[in-house]
Amino acid sequence: xxxxxxxxxxxxxxxxxxxxxxxxxxxxxxxxxxxxxxxxxxxxxxxxxxxxxxxxxxxxxxxxxxxxxxxxxxxxxxxxxxxxxxxxxxxxxxxxxxxxxxxxxxxxxxxxxxxxxxxxxxxxxxxxxxxxxxxxxxxxxxxxxxxxxxxxxxxxxxxxxxxxxxxxxxxxxxxxxxxxxxxxxxxxxxxxxxxxxxxxxxxxxxxxxxxxxxxxxxxxxxxxxxxxxxxxxxxxxxxxxxxxxxxxxxxxxxxxxxxxxxxxxxxxxxxxxxx
Amino acid sequence: xxxxxxxxxxxxxxxxxxxxxxxxxxxxxxxxxxxxxxxxxxxxxxxxxxxxxxxxxxxxxxxxxxxxxxxxxxxxxxxxxxxxxxxxxxxxxxxxxxxxxxxxxxxxxxxxxxxxxxxxxxxxxxxxxxxxxxxxxxxxxxxxxxxxxxxxxxxxxxxxxxxxxxxxxxxxxxxxxxxxxxxxxxxxxxxxxxxxxxxxxxxxxxxxxxxxxxx
Numbered sequence: 338x339x340x341x342x343x344x345x346x347x348x349x350x351x352x353x354x355x356x357x358x359x360x361x362x363x364x365x366x367x368x369x370x371x372x373x374x375x376x377x378x379x380x381x382x383x384x385x386x387x388x389x390x391x392x393x394x395x396x397x398x399x400x401x402x403x404x405x406x407x408x409x410x411x412x413x414x415x416x417x418x419x420x421x422x423x424x425x426x427x428x429x430x431x432x433x434x435x436x437x438x439x440x441x442x443x444x445x446x447x448x449x450x451x452x453x454x455x456x457x458x459x460x461x462x463x464x465x466x467x468x469x470x471x472x473x474x475x476x477x478x479x480x481x482x483x484x485x486x487x488x489x490x491x492x493x494x495x496x497x498x499x500x501x502x503x504x505x506x507x508x509x510x511x512x513x514x515x516x517x518x519x520x521x522x523x524x525x526x527x528x529x530x531x532x533x534x535x536x537x538x539x540x541x542x543x544x545x546x547x548x549x550x551x552x553x554x555x556x557x558x559x560x561x562x563x564x565x566x567x568x569x570x571x572x573x574x575x576x577x578x579x580x581x582x583x584x585x586x587x588x589x590x591x592x593x594x595x596x597x598x599x600x601x602x603x604x605x606x607x608x609x610x611x612x
Numbered sequence: 613x614x615x616x617x618x619x620x621x622x623x624x625x626x627x628x629x630x631x632x633x634x635x636x637x638x639x640x641x642x643x644x645x646x647x648x649x650x651x652x653x654x655x656x657x658x659x660x661x662x663x664x665x666x667x668x669x670x671x672x673x674x675x676x677x678x679x680x681x682x683x684x685x686x687x688x689x690x691x692x693x694x695x696x697x698x699x700x701x702x703x704x705x706x707x708x709x710x711x712x713x714x715x716x717x718x719x720x721x722x723x724x725x726x727x728x729x730x731x732x733x734x735x736x737x738x739x740x741x742x743x744x745x746x747x748x749x750x751x752x753x754x755x756x757x758x759x760x761x762x763x764x765x766x767x768x769x770x771x772x773x774x775x776x777x778x779x780x781x782x783x784x785x786x787x788x789x790x791x792x793x794x795x796x797x798x799x800x801x802x803x804x805x806x807x808x809x810x811x812x813x814x815x816x817x818x819x820x821x822x823x824x825x826x827x
Contacts, residue, residue: 417763418675446733450761450770460760468716534645534768539715 344594347580349499351378353424354434357389359396360408363441365523369396373434377497378421378578379598382407382414383463384495389521393439399547406449408438412552413448417461419597425605426575459491466490469523469600470509472539473592478509502598509600510593517549518542518589524602526560536560542589552591553584559605561605576605618783618799620651623720626800627654631824632732639815641759646766651726653766654711660812662705662742667792704729709813711804712765720782721769721799723764736761739772739811749811759811806827 352375359369368513371388372392376385383405390405407414409427414437438547444451452458470479486505493502512519522542538559542550556564556575563573564584574581577595596602627643631654634641645652710723726734726742739759740748762773786802801819808815 415763447769450763451736464760471716532765532768533766535767537767538714 341594345503346499348595349580349598350377350558351421351501351592352376353378353420357386357439358436359393359394360438360440363393363397363439365396366398366489367396369393369562375436376420376424377417378424379539380420380497381418381458382416382420382423384455385420385533387478389439393441399440403442404444406440406444408440409561413445414577415449416452416458417450418465419599420595421578421605422527422605425579426529429574429576429579429605429607430610435549441497455495458527459495462491462494463487465601466509466600469596471519472523473509473512473519473600475520478511482508485487490598506598508601516543517547519592522588522602523556523594523596523600524555524592524604526556526563526604526606528560528563528606530563540588544591546582550583551584552586555588556584560606571609573606574609577602578608618718618720620713620715620800624652626798627711629798630654630819631802632798633819636822637816637818643668651713651766653713654707656710656813658707658813660705661702661708705734707812709808710764710771711800712714714765720803722774722811722812722813723762723802724811725769726770726772733770736772742812743810774807 355376357372357374359365359371363369369392372389374389377383379471386405386407390394394402395531405573407416409423412427414423424435431540439535450457467476470476480504489505490502493500493505519542521539525537527535536559540550540555540558542549544554552575554561555566575584577591582591582595591602631643633639634656638659639656641654641656643652644655663807678686705726705728707726708724711720713719714721715725726739736759741760755817758775759772763769764771771817783803786797786806798819801815801822804813805819807813807816
């Protein structure tokens with residue numbers, strides 16, 4: 338029987354084989370070969386693509402290089418979304434490797450946030466963590482931590498150090514013994530078919546009668562159109578970290594074990610795969 | 613969901629009251645419902661002339677009219693002498709201000725973006741230049757966090773955000789006194805009158821009088 342803690346490791350070490358190709362209109366001085374890389378599902382594009390940037394910049398002139406940005410099948414990729422979320426939402430039904438196009442000019446100002454440095458990724462990551470704890474513990478746990486604990490969370494993510502990260506993150510997964518879970522569950526539900534980038538609402542893990550709410554309960558409440566099957570046929574897949582958890586899974590358990598490092602459950606609703 | 617310190621229903625109620633007064637004085641605020649109709653936000657578009665030659669200009673030159681929110685009936689009246697002085701260096705900047713509710717922190721959040729009329733967006737450093745000196749120092753100290761770029765939670769586009777993590781603290785102080793003497797306070801009016809001026813958004817005084825008269 339798999340230990341629950343193994344789930345934490347499996348989530349952390351998930352990888353997506355990716356092929357980076359330079360956009361054909363970029364001006365190069367020599368041929369730029371595609372670059373292959375295993376991307377960590379739980380990290381962020383601009384955090385893990387230094388080698389990609391260096392590889393393509395070698396083929397270009399300095400003056401033709403501006404802020405790097407990534408695109409998949411014409412869609413600019415939001416670096417501030419975890420990599421695994423982007424893949425599940427946009428490319429999970431396509432064959433591997435994930436083919437990403439690299440750009441160095443014409444930054445899409447209306448679609449993407451700028452990422453001037455690693456500090457921007459850290460600021461965004463910490464901001465997500467703080468928001469998650471605001472929902473789970475009214476910010477009490479994260480505010481009680483020292484600055485060095487916050488730093489350790491970030492360094493753990495940046496350097497792919499599971500133990501370093503979870504030494505601190507486990508505190509964010511605790512709750513008072515008299516309760517049955519967090520105050521509210523940090524979650525975001527994404528669908529490519531809506532203009533709204535994601536659905537996020539207040540949702541308790543435990544019902545008034547003490548029953549644990551399930552993933553199915555959450556979807557029925559905040560996103561009913563995504564799961565109700567009018568003709569009995571399943572329209573969509575509900576995906577987290579590339580898998581479809583059973584709708585009967587308690588939301589509290591999902592929050593403790595399948596959250597991303599930012600402590601949010603990032604859930605993708607994608608059309609049912611035909612193969 | 614239950615109403616907490618400042619629940620979403622309260623937010624929508626105060627925004628509706630605020631917009632009522634805005635309509636009375638032609639201040640341009642309106643409510644936008646999200647496409648899926650589940651919630652919305654309050655917004656206003658404002659056009660300002662940025663004088664390219666000065667470094668210490670204020671966010672809102674007195675001679676610029678606040679325009680109607682739609683670009684089709686854009687009417688920009690500028691004092692002739694202003695035009696002569698600033699010549700080719702002045703540019704029209706379109707500012708959009710959105711008041712969005714954060715259910716995580718249960719407070720309103722001010723999102724804004726600015727662009728030239730040709731659509732080119734202003735960068736963060738340009739935004740910073742438009743912030744008055746006295747606010748700059750305070751911004752860097754708090755209770756406001758500095759201005760950061762974030763994704764608008766309903767539109768999904770990049771906006772700048774002035775999001776203080778200590779809103780509850782200073783708003784509690786702001787609300788406590790009038791409540792003591794049984795005066796009605798519109799949370800949104802009070803909050804926006806504190807946050808807005810930092811990023812060039814000013815509220816005519818009549819908003820304060822409107823609150824205590826209504827209800």
